Amino acid sequence: MSKDGSAVFFTTKLDDFVSYGRKNSLWPYPFGTSCCGIEMMATLCSDYDMARFGAEAVRFSPKQADMMIVAGIVNTKMAPILRTVYEQMAEPKWVMSMGACASSGGIFNVYSVTQGIDTIIPVDVYVPGCPPSPEGVLHGLMRLQDMIQKGETRAQHREQALKRINLFSPFKTSTADDIKNAGYNAE
Amino acid sequence: MDINTPVPTIYGKDFEKHGEMWKTQIAELRTKFQGAIEEVRFPREYPTDVPILYVKKESVIAVLDHLRSAPGFEYGFLADLTATDEEIDPRFEVVYNLLSHGNMARIRVKTRVSEGQEVPTATTLWMAANWPEREVYDMFGITFSGHPHMRRILMDDRWVGHPLRKDYALRGYQLFPDTPPPKPELLEKSDR
Ligand code: SF4
Numbered sequence: 001m002s003k004d005g006s007a008v009f010f011t012t013k014l015d016d017f018v019s020y021g022r023k024n025s026l027w028p029y030p031f032g033t034s035c036c037g038i039e040m041m042a043t044l045c046s047d048y049d050m051a052r053f054g055a056e057a058v059r060f061s062p063k064q065a066d067m068m069i070v071a072g073i074v075n076t077k078m079a080p081i082l083r084t085v086y087e088q089m090a091e092p093k094w095v096m097s098m099g100a101c102a103s104s105g106g107i108f109n110v111y112s113v114t115q116g117i118d119t120i121i122p123v124d125v126y127v128p129g130c131p132p133s134p135e136g137v138l139h140g141l142m143r144l145q146d147m148i149q150k151g152e153t154r155a156q157h158r159e160q161a162l163k164r165i166n167l168f169s170p171f172k173t174s175t176a177d178d179i180k181n182a183g184y185n186a187e
Numbered sequence: 188m189d190i191n192t193p194v195p196t197i198y199g200k201d202f203e204k205h206g207e208m209w210k211t212q213i214a215e216l217r218t219k220f221q222g223a224i225e226e227v228r229f230p231r232e233y234p235t236d237v238p239i240l241y242v243k244k245e246s247v248i249a250v251l252d253h254l255r256s257a258p259g260f261e262y263g264f265l266a267d268l269t270a271t272d273e274e275i276d277p278r279f280e281v282v283y284n285l286l287s288h289g290n291m292a293r294i295r296v297k298t299r300v301s302e303g304q305e306v307p308t309a310t311t312l313w314m315a316a317n318w319p320e321r322e323v324y325d326m327f328g329i330t331f332s333g334h335p336h337m338r339r340i341l342m343d344d345r346w347v348g349h350p351l352r353k354d355y356a357l358r359g360y361q362l363f364p365d366t367p368p369p370k371p372e373l374l375e376k377s378d379r
Contacts, residue, residue: 077343080366111350111359112342120364 015151022066022092023148024054026141029065029089031082033072036099036131040071043134053141062088067144069137070123071098073106074114086121092155094148096140097123100130122154201237202230205292209238212260212294216240220250225299237293244281244298248307251296254285255312262287262294268309268319270327272353277301279329283309305332326351343367 028050032040044050044058059065062085074082086095097117100106103126105115117123124147127140147153151160213227223246228239242250254262262285270281277299285294300306308331309316320331321340328349330337339346343363348355 076360076362077341079362079364080343083364084366109358111355111357111361114362115360119362 016149019149019151019156023145026053026055026067026094026144027057027059027065028055029060029062029068029085030058031068031070031072031085033070033074033078034101036071036101039131039134040069040098040137043137048134048138050138050141053138053145055141062086063090065089066092067094067096069096069098070102070117071131073101073108074117074120075112076114077112079114079120082117083120092153092159094125094144094153094155095121095123096125096127096137096144098127098137098140099132100128103128106130124153124155201292205290206230208290208292209294213238213240215259216250216253219253220246223250235295237295239295239297242296242298244300244304244306247281247283247296247298248309248311251283251285251309252312254294254296260287261289262292264288265309265313265315266293268316268323270323270329272327272351274353277304279327281306281323281329300329302328305330307332308334310334325349328352 028044030037030040030044032038042048050056055067062068066089068086068089070082086093095117097103101108101113102117103123105113107130109115114120125140125144127136129136132140144153148156151157209229213229217224217227220242223243224240225243226241228235228241230236230238233239240250254260256263264286265283266286267284268282270279272279279300279302280297281300283296285296287293298306306329308320310320310331311333317334317336318340320334321336321338323329324331324334324337325339325341326349338344342350343361344367345363346361348359350359
C-alpha cells in the first residue's frame with residue numbers, strides 16, 4: 001500500500017526472495033570436537049545469541065540442519081565421520097570452518113590431525129582464531145548470509161549448475177561429470 | 188644426568204617407605220626365576236622412582252603372575268602397559284607398570300623385544316591389558332601372541348606403518364575420507 005491508499009507492487013526475483021528466506025533461517029549443526037566447541041556454545045547462548053540472526057534452532061541430526069559449524073580439531077580417524085555427516089545433510093547446505101584447527105590443522109602439524117577440513121568437504125566461510133571470539137563467529141555468520149543472498153556459496157553454485165543442465169535436458173539425471181561439463185566447479 | 192647422583196625428588200619418599208620391601212621381593216624373585224631376570228635397576232642407584240625389572244620375554248607372564256598374586260607381592264593392578272622404541276637391538280621395550288593397593292607400592296617390569304618378535308599376552312592375567320596391547324600394536328607394531336583381537340585401535344584400519352616408531356615421519360599424513368568397508372566378522376565376535 002502506498003501512502004494514498006492505492007495498491008502498489010514490490011517486484012523481486014524469485015531466487016533473491018528464496019535466498020532471503022534461506023539466509024535468515026539457518027539451522028546450524030554443531031560439529032564441535034574440542035575447545036572451539038565451547039566458544040561456539042558461548043556464541044549460541046544468551047550473551048551473544050546467534051538466534052538474532054535466525055540461526056536459532058540447533059539440530060543434532062544432520063537431516064534437519066543446513067549449516068554445519070565445524071568447531072575444533074578433526075582427527076584423521078574423524079575424517080570419514082565428518083564426510084558422512086556432511087553427505088547426510090540435505091541440499092542446500094553450508095559449512096563454516098571455525099578456528100585454526102578446522103581451517104588448517106592449527107598447531108597440530110602431526111600425522112594424526114587433518115590439515116584443514118577443506119581436504120575432506122567443501123567449506124564456505126573460514127573463521128580464524130584460536131579460538132575465534134564469538135564476535136568473530138557472528139561476523140562469519142553474517143558474511144555467510146551475504147554470500148547466500150548473492151548466491152555465491154558452493155551449494156548455490158551446485159544448484160545453479162544443476163539448473164543449467166536440466167534446462168537443456170529436463171528428464172536427465174545429472175551427474176558430477178555433467179556439472180563439471182557445464183562449467184561450474186562443484187567442489 | 189650422572190647416574191650416581193641421588194635423585195632429588197619426591198621419589199625418595201617412596202624409597203624410604205618401600206625400599207626394604209622391594210629388596211626382599213626382588214631377592215625372592217631372583218631365587219624363584221633364576222636367569223629370567225636380566226637386570227634390576229633400583230632407586231638411588233639409577234635415576235628411577237620405582238625398581239625396574241628387566242625380564243626375558245619368555246618368562247614375563249610367569250613373573251607378572253607371581254607379582255600379581257603371590258603373598259607378599261600382590262601387585263594386583265595393571266596401571267599401564269606401553270612400549271618404547273630404543274633404536275638399538277633389541278629395538279623395543281614393553282613396559283608394565285604395576286600397583287599394589289594393599290601396600291600402596293608400585294613396581295615396573297620391562298621386557299626387551301626385537302622387531303618382528305612376539306610377546307605373550309597379559310590378557311590372561313588382566314582383562315584390562317586388552318586395549319593397551321592393541322594400542323602398543325597400533326603405535327609400535329609389536330604383536331602379542333594369544334591376544335583375542337590383535338588389530339588397530341586408534342588409527343584407521345587402512346593406515347600404513349606404526350606412527351610412534353622413531354623412524355616414522357613426524358608429518359606422515361595419511362588421509363582416509365571415506366568410511367572403511369564394514370566388517371561383518373566383528374559383529375559376531377565379542378571384543379574380548
Ligand atoms: S583453534 Fe585453538 S581453540 Fe580451536 S580447537 Fe584448535 S586449539 Fe582449540
